[in-house]
Amino acid sequence: xxxxxxxxxxxxxxxxxxxxxxxxxxxxxxxxxxxxxxxxxxxxxxxxxxxxxxxxxxxxxxxxxxxxxxxxxxxxxxxxxxxxxxxxxxxxxxxxxxxxxxxxxxxxxxxxxxxxxxxxxxxxxxxxxxxxxxxxxxxxxxxxxxxxxxxxxxxxxxxxxxxxxxxxxxxxxxxxxxxxxxxxxxxxxxxxxxxxxxxxxxxxxxxxxxxxxxxxxxxxxxxxxxxxxxxxxxxxxxxxxxxxxxxxxxxxxxxxxxxxxxxxxxxxxxxxx
Amino acid sequence: xxxxxxxxxxxxxxxxxxxxxxxxxxxxxxxxxxxxxxxxxxxxxxxxxxxxxxxxxxxxxxxxxxxxxxxxxxxxxxxxxxxxxxxxxxxxxxxxxxxxxxxxxxxxxxxxxxxxxxxxxxxxxxxxxxxxxxxxxxxxxxxxxxxxxxxxxxxxxxxxxxxxxxxxxxxxxxxxxxxxxxxxxxxxxxxxxxxxxxxxxxxxxxxxxxxxxxxxxxxxxxxxxxxxxxxxxxxxxxxxxxxxxxxxxxxxxxxxxxxxxxxxxxxxxxxxxxxxxxxxxxxxxxxxxxxxxx
Numbered sequence: 208x209x210x211x212x213x214x215x216x217x218x219x220x221x222x223x224x225x226x227x228x229x230x231x232x233x234x235x236x237x238x239x240x241x242x243x244x245x246x247x248x249x250x251x252x253x254x255x256x257x258x259x260x261x262x263x264x265x266x267x268x269x270x271x272x273x274x275x276x277x278x279x280x281x282x283x284x285x286x287x288x289x290x291x292x293x294x295x296x297x298x299x300x301x302x303x304x305x306x307x308x309x310x311x312x313x314x315x316x317x318x319x320x321x322x323x324x325x326x327x328x329x330x331x332x333x334x335x336x337x338x339x340x341x342x343x344x345x346x347x348x349x350x351x352x353x354x355x356x357x358x359x360x361x362x363x364x365x366x367x368x369x370x371x372x373x374x375x376x377x378x379x380x381x382x383x384x385x386x387x388x389x390x391x392x393x394x395x396x397x398x399x400x401x402x403x404x405x406x407x408x409x410x411x412x413x414x415x416x417x418x419x420x421x422x423x424x425x426x427x428x429x430x431x432x433x434x435x436x437x438x439x440x441x442x443x444x445x446x447x448x449x450x451x452x453x454x455x456x457x458x459x460x461x462x463x464x465x466x467x468x469x470x471x472x473x474x475x476x477x478x479x480x
Numbered sequence: 481x482x483x484x485x486x487x488x489x490x491x492x493x494x495x496x497x498x499x500x501x502x503x504x505x506x507x508x509x510x511x512x513x514x515x516x517x518x519x520x521x522x523x524x525x526x527x528x529x530x531x532x533x534x535x536x537x538x539x540x541x542x543x544x545x546x547x548x549x550x551x552x553x554x555x556x557x558x559x560x561x562x563x564x565x566x567x568x569x570x571x572x573x574x575x576x577x578x579x580x581x582x583x584x585x586x587x588x589x590x591x592x593x594x595x596x597x598x599x600x601x602x603x604x605x606x607x608x609x610x611x612x613x614x615x616x617x618x619x620x621x622x623x624x625x626x627x628x629x630x631x632x633x634x635x636x637x638x639x640x641x642x643x644x645x646x647x648x649x650x651x652x653x654x655x656x657x658x659x660x661x662x663x664x665x666x667x668x669x670x671x672x673x674x675x676x677x678x679x680x681x682x683x684x685x686x687x688x689x690x691x692x693x694x695x696x697x698x699x700x701x702x703x704x705x706x707x708x709x710x711x712x713x714x715x716x717x718x719x720x721x722x723x724x725x726x727x728x729x730x731x732x733x734x735x736x737x738x739x740x741x742x743x744x745x746x747x748x749x750x751x752x753x754x755x756x757x758x759x760x761x762x763x764x765x766x767x768x769x770x771x772x773x774x
């Protein structure tokens with residue numbers, strides 16, 4: 208009896224929280240004609256014409272460019288964050304370096320409204336000609352990803368026994384060698400988690416994409432909103448829905464496949480940080 | 481060959497941390513300095529590289545700007561309300577649904593799905609969901625109740641945004657609480673059951689106190705994210721109607737990009753910067769002291 212109630216609560220919660228995704232998915236398969244007569248969830252005559260429109264390059268809209276941009280900036284922002292965080296995490300966890308200064312500073316960064324850095328970064332990028340470049344946006348996304356990557360990696364290295372380092376030191380290894388040959392391989396799960404997490408976060412970022420890009424480096428979160436103003440006659444909701452699904456799908460799939468790792472690290476980053 | 485004592489491990493460690501520190505100095509340290517200098521300067525897009533230090537007139541302009549206070553109030557209220565709602569709902573779901581999810585962890589993936597979608601896209605999706613002609617919510621309200629409701633109108637926009645934010649981020653609170661609930665040692669629960677404690681009492685006197693640290697952390701994280709909200713609010717209402725839904729992030733963005741009021745935007749950034757770091761370090765110190773006392 209109580210179990211039936213649990214299932215009902217689960218169904219309501221799942222439906223309510225995923226409702227915008229379901230509505231958008233359903234609308235993306237409706238033809239323009241059906242859309243005007245049927246605002247409900249059910250699709251009577253599903254069509255792929257909206258997706259065909261989305262994947263047609265016009266002189267104003269280019270979904271492929273936005274997707275490639277998103278892949279490129281998310282990959283750069285993720286790899287760079289982990290590449291910077293891993294050696295620093297090792298120094299913090301084993302060398303006790305900056306445990307009371309660097310670590311809290313970066314962890315607090317997770318909680319600071321990033322808009323406060325946005326204006327000087329915009330000016331700096333103007334001087335360096337990094338506005339509207341993938342490199343520029345990727346660098347910023349690395350900042351966004353750093354706090355969580357650092358916390359995850361510091362925790363992972365702290366969990367490894369210190370005897371490993373001692374033994375390698377005795378064998379004459381340098382700290383750098385220990386990091387690359389002993390610590391990094393053993394931390395692989397944590398590294399993978401920070402990469403997945405970073406990729407999803409970077410893919411979903413909007414504020415800096417909006418501020419720092421205008422045409423060449425526009426990511427999909429910003430590019431999707433371009434489709435809302437596509438034609439003169441108001442929003443074509445079918446097309447707009449299709450582009451939102453396309454933009455939301457990669458992180459959703461990644462999340463569905465890797466939900467165990469993600470749920471674990473979300474807790475680690477939140478509680479231990 | 482060198483011996484262990486001849487090595488200087490700390491310098492090796494320092495070298496390993498150098499790239500990160502340099503990166504932070506360039507991309508956060510330098511902007512912080514620019515913020516400070518520009519906040520006390522007279523500056524426009526024409527004189528961007530030659531700011532003229534003039535004192536605190538920018539701060540005075542922010543202080544006397546009614547929309548700054550309106551945005552602060554929005555952010556504070558929005559952060560508090562969404563954090564409380566998300567944590568209350570998340571706590572209920574985590575405890576009530578845990579018997580289901582323990583056996584079928586894929587159920588968790590379904591509840592986690594909203595967390596994977598960009599808040600900006602979720603905001604755009606709600607433009608469809610709430611649309612008066614093509615949106616299902618107004619449609620169902622019409623068919624079932626014969627009336628609908630202006631979701632993004634002056635009185636209701638704030639509450640619509642609270643619901644939008646809460647529905648997307650309750651899964652985050654749920655996830656933290658579910659993990660904390662699972663981490664409660666089974667012996668404790670069993671022992672209390674042996675002693676004849678009722679479920680209600682066990683929950684109130686044993687399980688919830690054990691989860692208290694997680695609850696505090698979740699409230700804090702959700703408050704911060706609600707306070708600094710930008711993406712979904714910006715795409716859903718802009719800052720309207722009439723600036724009533726401008727968060728502090730949106731206030732700064734609009735001051736800079738729409739009004740070109742660089743000085744004001746930078747001064748507001750500095751205020752936000754100082755307040756955030758003061759609060760965060762205060763909380764850290766508090767947490768460290770509690771840890772030491774234990």
